[in-house]
Amino acid sequence: MPGDSDANGAVALAAPLSDERVEQILRVLGRAVARACPAELRAMREDLVQSALLRVLERERPGEANAARPASYLWRVAFSVVVDELRRLRRRKPVRDAEQAMDETSAAPRPDLGLAIRACLSGLSEPRRLAVTLHLQGFGSDEASRVLGWDRKRVRNLVFRGMADLRRCLAAKGLP
């Protein structure tokens, strides 16, 4: 039913589940999982799509009047399936230590830098630390403002000052 799918592929799950609807959900989940899936899970992509579909179906009771889902619903399910699988893998394969990781290819991020960033952030005031944490996770000022519940100007100032603190701290540790 094309009318149920918006431009981003989000699907409202209000009607009883038909084969066509399941197919439609699968398409959106396929796109979301493909986008979320890191290289290490690529071989499992189809399995993850099926897991995501099962989660959706478990929460949908055919014949019941299910409330329309928000647009983010299928993307949220796909995200959680991928993250859960990554966590499962991590539990099976213990975290490598920093030295071992440093021996790997030079293209890999430096774990000593990751540790140093964390050490430096822990010395910042809490507001700066939170704002910079989001900044390092790719969040812009508007997005961080929504997450933290602070106004945008405050977030911008915190990021600016926090990043300056971070750079100073890293330089003091001999890290460029």
Place this chain on the structure above:
Amino acid sequence: MSELERLREAFTARGAFAGENCAPAERIFDAATGALPPQEAREMLAHNLDCADCAAAWCLARELLVESGLLPAEAEPEPLPRRWQPFAIAAGLAAAAAFLLVPLARHDEPPAPVTRAPRSPALRQLSPESLPRSNFLLRWSGAPAGARYTLTVTTRDLTRIHELSGVAQPEARVPEKALAGVRADQVLVWTVEALLPDGQRLVSPAFLVRLE
């Protein structure tokens, strides 16, 4: 890679440091949308200082929200605090004045070549907006040499009609057979994912192309 990208990559490198008592994945997604009470989101963020896996999950949640159109893409330089802004404006005006005056003073010399700072690669559509069925050649640019591409072509309702992996060149032809069920004038959506030699992945925006 810029300094900020390097810091981001090091901070969100999965597997480097894993914490305990991680929040459920769905809560992380909710927090990234701004749907959680700020105090709860702040507590979750504090955990990321000990857990690179959760930091990476936040990063991924944001990427998915932007990809799905649920968050508008927000690209901005690192901000200047308000009290620095007048200096930045003055510096900008000075630069603009220099830009205008230099050609007047040195009008007899050829213009110097412009050197732009390196930018992160982005995948761009090179092929035209409409293509014939007999030569449906999709072309793109942006990834450095040595990249391998996966091309996915779908209809606008995301039904996949063609996928090709391990493509070495930044172009691929969709066979007529794959287009058999597509009518003339129908618009198709195509995306490219590049696996770079250093292991990074680049994902293109969705491009549109009309079948002639």
